[in-house]
Structure formats: C-alpha cells, structure tokens
Amino acid sequence: MTIYGVAILAACFLIGQLAGEALGHVLAIDANVGGVGFSMFLLIVVNQWLNKRNLMPKDSQLGISFWSNMYIPVIVAMSSIQNVSAALSGGAVAIAAGTFVTIIPLLMLPLISKLANKRKV
Amino acid sequence: MSLMNEILIKNGLVFAFLVTGLIMLGSWWLSEKVFRKKIPGSAIAIISGLLLAYVGGRVTGGLRGIADVPIFTGMGLLGGAMFRDFAIVSTAYGADMREIKSTGWVGVLSLVMGVVLSFVIGGVIALAFGYNHPKDITTIGAGACTFIVGPVTGAAVGASSDIIAISIAAGVVKSIFVTIITPIAARFIGLDNPQAAMIYGGLMGTTSGVAAGLAATDPKLVPYGALTATFYTGLGCLLCPSLLYLIVSYFF
Structure with a gap:
C-alpha cells in the first residue's frame, strides 16, 4: 500500500529530527544539528534493508517517490514565502555580506573537488 | 467574491497546490517556448516564487512573502519547514x-x-x-x-x-x-x-x-x-x- 511508503518516510523523518534536536541539546545550542541529514541516512539504510528482503513492493515505493517528485514544487512554494523585501532593504552591509559570502566559497568548489580526486587516486 | 475568498482561505493548502501547479505550468511553458530550454523550468519557477515573495512583502509589509496575503497562507504551509524537510528527505531515496x-x-x-x-x-x-x-x-x-x-x-x-x-x-x-x-x-x-x-x-x-x-x-x-x-x-x-x-x- 502506498501509505506504507509514506509512513516509512515519516518514521525516518521524525527519528532524524529527534536525533538532530537531541544533538543540538547535548551541544547546548538552540538549533537542530543535522536532523535532515540523519533522516536521509536512515531512509537510505532502511530502504536498502527492505529491498534486500523484497519488502518494498512497487506501490509502497510510490509513497516515497511521490514526495520526491513534489520536491521542486515545495521549493517553489518555499521561495514564495521568503522575506525578499527585507533582504533588499537590509541595507548595503547585508547585501554586500550576502553577495561576497556566496561568490568566494562558490569559487572554492573546484579547488576542494581537486583535492578530493587527488586523494582518491 | 467574498464567498470565493472564504473558500480559498478555508482550503489554504489545497489552493496552494493549485497555485504552485500553475506557477510550474507557466514556468515550463516559458522555458520551452520562449527560452528554448536555455533556462530550466525549475529555475524560472523558483525565481517566480521569489518575485511573488517580494510582491507579498511589499504589499503587506509582513515577513513571510506571499503567505502574508490571506488567500495565500497555504503557501506558507506547503513551503514551510515541515514540508520542505519532508520532501528533501524523500529525495535521499534515489541517493547512492x-x-x-x-x-x-x-x-x-x-x-x-x-x-x-x-x-x-x-x-x-x-x-x-x-x-x-x-x-x-x-x-x-x-x-x-x-x-x-x-x-x-x-x-x-x-x-x-x-x-x-x-x-x-x-x-x-x-x-x-x-x-x-x-x-x-x-x-x-x-x-x-x-x-x-x-x-x-x-x-x-x-x-x-x-x-x-x-x-x-x-x-x-x-x-x-x-x-x-x-x-x-x-x-x-x-x-x-x-x-x-x-x-x-x-x-x-
């Protein structure tokens, strides 16, 4: 049943969120540390485990793939609720900081990718 | 008109599905017919979203873009942290x-x-x-x-x-x-x-x-x-x- 897939996704999501909140709590910071990341790892592992045992029929998979197909629309809705006018009116400091802090790390990507490939070879 | 408003506000999330679907449709059309796929549809859709957010913020003076306009509050739910993270996690399904x-x-x-x-x-x-x-x-x-x-x-x-x-x-x-x-x-x-x-x-x-x-x-x-x-x-x-x-x- 499709709902099984959705339920598996929901379980992984909630456990991951809990782990992220708990880690934030342990580190004494008021933030969720890696909740989404933990959920993703969990989903990958659980999915592999179920697949090996043939416990993931096609209609259960549909419950997960539906949400991953909804991903871009959700992101579109997300962009429509950003505080864009505040970003533009936050003054020159905010705009300068936001711009430089995007461009400089972005240019670091080729360097670090190179480093990663060297290590592999 | 007020009856229409009432229905759209009461069914905010459903209306958000419709609005987002229309944005996607328009964006893919623009991408294919006007930009000849040089600009991906998803990029156009996301930028349209940001423009909507700007308009919403300007009109209402609120912090949550278009979601501060009453009939669009559903966008706040669909694009909020819960659905965003849920959908992001689901993409791990295809990850290696x-x-x-x-x-x-x-x-x-x-x-x-x-x-x-x-x-x-x-x-x-x-x-x-x-x-x-x-x-x-x-x-x-x-x-x-x-x-x-x-x-x-x-x-x-x-x-x-x-x-x-x-x-x-x-x-x-x-x-x-x-x-x-x-x-x-x-x-x-x-x-x-x-x-x-x-x-x-x-x-x-x-x-x-x-x-x-x-x-x-x-x-x-x-x-x-x-x-x-x-x-x-x-x-x-x-x-x-x-x-x-x-x-x-x-x-x-």
Missing part, C-alpha cells in the same frame, strides 16, 4: 550510498571551511562598514553563514536587535543569491556530480539556497547537496558564538 561514502571526509572539510570562511568574509565586511565591536562583527559574520546562525549567535553574545536584523538580512540575501547563481555558475565550477554537490552543500550551507539552486541545476544532485548543508547551520551555531567569538574578541 557509495557516492556519499567516497566523499565523506571532504564533506566534513568543506563544512568546516564553509562556516569559517563565511564567518571571516561577513566579519571583514562588517569591519569595512565601520562595525568594530566584537559582538557586531561576530553577529554579522554569523549571519553570513545562514539566517539562523545569525540570530542564534546574536542572542548568545548579546548583540543589539538592529545588528541581529542585519545578520538575518545577510543570511537571506545569501540564500536567495545562492538560488539564482547556482544554475548559472554550475558549468564553470564543475558542479555536475554527486561529490561536487556534497562539497558545494558544505561550502554554501544555506539549505534552502543549496536545495533550490541544485533543483534548478540538476534535480539528481539535490539529495547530495542537502545532506551536507543540513549540518552547516548546526555547526555554525556551535562555532560562531563560542570559538569564533573568542577569536574575534581577542583581536578587537
């Missing part, structure tokens, strides 16, 4: 564990570099604009990480509310700019494989910016970028008010 393992340590390196580099850049810009109090430098530097790290750090070090507002704005500018620049820059910086996407997520850190930017570049890369980016805000909240603040205080 081997790719993730092979990037492991570089992913961690890119995270630490991303946070420290963003903090330094933000701090230098704060200084350039004449903010030379350690609390102010730290808070604006933290805001340059993400718009969550900024206020968390500002509250921890006791910065004033106008500085915190600047730090949030810096983080929002970053997330929007990352969204727009990622599909444009991707070709030039080799952002076309899972490993690069993981490093990219760690360097940029803004989950919404990275996720939206990668979605507009190549949806297959989204889970890899999101995986590292999701640790960034936590790491920033950990380092900025503690170690990085101490270092700034030592120098200023």
Whole structure:
C-alpha cells in the first residue's frame, strides 16, 4: 500500500529530527544539528534493508517517490514565502555580506573537488 | 467574491497546490517556448516564487512573502519547514550510498571551511562598514553563514536587535543569491556530480539556497547537496558564538 511508503518516510523523518534536536541539546545550542541529514541516512539504510528482503513492493515505493517528485514544487512554494523585501532593504552591509559570502566559497568548489580526486587516486 | 475568498482561505493548502501547479505550468511553458530550454523550468519557477515573495512583502509589509496575503497562507504551509524537510528527505531515496561514502571526509572539510570562511568574509565586511565591536562583527559574520546562525549567535553574545536584523538580512540575501547563481555558475565550477554537490552543500550551507539552486541545476544532485548543508547551520551555531567569538574578541 502506498501509505506504507509514506509512513516509512515519516518514521525516518521524525527519528532524524529527534536525533538532530537531541544533538543540538547535548551541544547546548538552540538549533537542530543535522536532523535532515540523519533522516536521509536512515531512509537510505532502511530502504536498502527492505529491498534486500523484497519488502518494498512497487506501490509502497510510490509513497516515497511521490514526495520526491513534489520536491521542486515545495521549493517553489518555499521561495514564495521568503522575506525578499527585507533582504533588499537590509541595507548595503547585508547585501554586500550576502553577495561576497556566496561568490568566494562558490569559487572554492573546484579547488576542494581537486583535492578530493587527488586523494582518491 | 467574498464567498470565493472564504473558500480559498478555508482550503489554504489545497489552493496552494493549485497555485504552485500553475506557477510550474507557466514556468515550463516559458522555458520551452520562449527560452528554448536555455533556462530550466525549475529555475524560472523558483525565481517566480521569489518575485511573488517580494510582491507579498511589499504589499503587506509582513515577513513571510506571499503567505502574508490571506488567500495565500497555504503557501506558507506547503513551503514551510515541515514540508520542505519532508520532501528533501524523500529525495535521499534515489541517493547512492557509495557516492556519499567516497566523499565523506571532504564533506566534513568543506563544512568546516564553509562556516569559517563565511564567518571571516561577513566579519571583514562588517569591519569595512565601520562595525568594530566584537559582538557586531561576530553577529554579522554569523549571519553570513545562514539566517539562523545569525540570530542564534546574536542572542548568545548579546548583540543589539538592529545588528541581529542585519545578520538575518545577510543570511537571506545569501540564500536567495545562492538560488539564482547556482544554475548559472554550475558549468564553470564543475558542479555536475554527486561529490561536487556534497562539497558545494558544505561550502554554501544555506539549505534552502543549496536545495533550490541544485533543483534548478540538476534535480539528481539535490539529495547530495542537502545532506551536507543540513549540518552547516548546526555547526555554525556551535562555532560562531563560542570559538569564533573568542577569536574575534581577542583581536578587537
């Protein structure tokens, strides 16, 4: 049943969120540390485990793939609720900081990718 | 008219599905017919979303873009943190564990570099604009990480509310700019494989910016970028008010 897939996704999501909140709590910071990341790892592992045992029929998979197909629309809705006018009116400091802090790390990507490939070879 | 409004408000989430569907339809049409697929449909859709957000913010003076207009409150639910994270997690379904393992340590390196580099850049810009109090430098530097790290750090070090507002704005500018620049820059910086996407997520850190930017570049890369980016805000909240603040205080 499709709902099984959705339920598996929901379980992984909630456990991951809990782990992220708990880690934030342990580190004494008021933030969720890696909740989404933990959920993703969990989903990958659980999915592999179920697949090996043939416990993931096609209609259960549909419950997960539906949400991953909804991903871009959700992101579109997300962009429509950003505080864009505040970003533009936050003054020159905010705009300068936001711009430089995007461009400089972005240019670091080729360097670090190179480093990663060297290590592999 | 008021009956229509009432129905749309009462069924906000359903109306948001319709609105988002129409944005997607229009964007794909524009991409195919007008831009001949030179600009991906998802990029047009995301930029349309940002434009809507700007209009909403301008009209209502609120903080949540179009969602502050009563009939569009459903957009706030569909695009809110819960659905966003749920959908991002679901993309891991197609991710390959081997790719993730092979990037492991570089992913961690890119995270630490991303946070420290963003903090330094933000701090230098704060200084350039004449903010030379350690609390102010730290808070604006933290805001340059993400718009969550900024206020968390500002509250921890006791910065004033106008500085915190600047730090949030810096983080929002970053997330929007990352969204727009990622599909444009991707070709030039080799952002076309899972490993690069993981490093990219760690360097940029803004989950919404990275996720939206990668979605507009190549949806297959989204889970890899999101995986590292999701640790960034936590790491920033950990380092900025503690170690990085101490270092700034030592120098200023």
